[in-house]
Amino acid sequence: xxxxxxIRPFIHFGEHSYSGRFTDKLVKLxxxxxxxxxxxxxxxxxxxxxxxxxxxxxxxxxxxxxxVQETGISTVCLGGGVAQNVKMNSAIFAMDEVSDVxxxxxxxxxxAAAGAALVTCFRETGAHPLPLATLALGPEESSAAxxxxxxxxxxxxxxxxxxxxxxARALADGLLVGWVDGRAEAGPRALxxxxxxxxxxxxxxxxxxxxxxKQRELWRPFAPAMLAxxxxxxxxxxxxxxxxxxxxxxxxxxxRDAPAIVHSDGTSRIQTVHPDVTPAFHRLIQEFxxxxxxxxxxxxxFNIRGEPIVNTTEDALRxxxxxxxxxxxxxxxxxxxxxx
Numbered sequence: 640x641x642x643x644x645x646i647r648p649f650i651h652f653g654e655h656s657y658s659g660r661f662t663d664k665l666v667k668l669x670x671x672x673x674x675x676x677x678x679x680x681x682x683x684x685x686x687x688x689x690x691x692x693x694x695x696x697x698x699x700x701x702x703x704x705x706x707v708q709e710t711g712i713s714t715v716c717l718g719g720g721v722a723q724n725v726k727m728n729s730a731i732f733a734m735d736e737v738s739d740v741x742x743x744x745x746x747x748x749x750x751a752a753a754g755a756a757l758v759t760c761f762r763e764t765g766a767h768p769l770p771l772a773t774l775a776l777g778p779e780e781s782s783a784a785x786x787x788x789x790x791x792x793x794x795x796x797x798x799x800x801x802x803x804x805x806x807a808r809a810l811a812d813g814l815l816v817g818w819v820d821g822r823a824e825a826g827p828r829a830l831x832x833x834x835x836x837x838x839x840x841x842x843x844x845x846x847x848x849x850x851x852x853k854q855r856e857l858w859r860p861f862a863p864a865m866l867a868x869x870x871x872x873x874x875x876x877x878x879x880x881x882x883x884x885x886x887x888x889x890x891x892x893x894x895r896d897a898p899a900i901v902h903s904d905g906t907s908r909i910q911t912v913h914p915d916v917t918p919a920f921h922r923l924i925q926e927f928x929x930x931x932x933x934x935x936x937x938x939x940x941f942n943i944r945g946e947p948i949v950n951t952t953e954d955a956l957r958x959x960x961x962x963x964x965x966x967x968x969x970x971x972x973x974x975x976x977x978x979x
Contacts, residue, residue, distance in 0.1 A: 649662055649664050695727050703715055714739045716741045732878065772913075777823030778950065788953055815844070816964065817835055821917075828862075829939060831938070832917070833941040834938050836923075839937040840897060845937060848937070849861075863897060864937075864938035865935040869935070873889060874889065885908065886908040886909070896932075896933045924936055941958065
């Protein structure tokens with residue numbers, strides 16, 4: 640029996656009392672029922688997570704090593720849902736045989752088919768796609784639409800002469816900011832279009848975002864959005880990572896300047912911000928760097944646990960008033976503040 644056939648009874652064929660993702664046979668094999676979302680994380684859970692992660696990394700690295708040897712190509716592109724595993728992607732990047740890694744930020748089961756189509760197109764026509772630069776592919780509200788929504792909700796707002804300086808100052812003073820700009824991002828990561836931002840210099844900022852905004856476990860890491868020009872300042876070995884799909888080992892400078900975005904394993908899952916891709920977000924980080932000397936912001940998705948990332952002004956207002964955010968910036972033009 641093939642290895643694929645041997646695992647099917649645990650994934651596809653059988654009773655699915657707990658989840659459509661696995662059968663009751665897997666639960667019986669592991670000897671424990673699935674943990675409920677609010678349940679305690681025991682040593683058993685941590686050991687299981689570590690074992691699964693370790694096996695994924697070992698299998699992926701083995702496949703990549705074989706592929707590099709077979710093709711002589713050391714630049715690796717990763718697709719499929721498993722390529723959302725940042726730690727696995729980073730383990731592949733660290734391999735001696737690999738010179739660079741690109742993990743597609745919109746990974747899905749259709750990736751292999753799309754890749755095959757692109758290869759065929761190149762072989763037949765010589766055409767190949769341009770590098771993916773942005774995921775700002777969703778809807779966008781005009782200034783007039785944002786204003787109408789604010790007025791309809793009877794929300795007091797202001798239009799400062801320099802929203803970037805105002806927002807950077809608020810962040811430097813320790814405030815938590817909801818940031819909405821331009822078209823919404825595709826995919827699971829906030830990349831400066833629908834983000835919650837905080838000062839990365841203070842670990843307390845990270846803990847506050849986890850506790851009163853994201854409402855999730857305190858051990859979860861946050862990502863830094865940093866000026867692309869600052870990448871070599873903070874990592875001894877890295878590559879351009881625009882979509883938060885890679886993590887790299889932080890050097891002493893990043894651990895000193897921005898401890899809130901360095902994970903307990905010493906790595907950071909970064910977003911490199913380019914002025915030609917997200918100009919407003921880039922300018923905000925520049926303003927923050929001018930005030931603090933740190934060209935980095937703590938950046939996480941603008942949502943709370945169990946909800947999608949906000950899209951419209953109404954979405955942003957609901958999440959803003961329901962959380963511990965201090966300030967909301969809409970369209971890099973309108974600012975809403977909480978009283979007190």
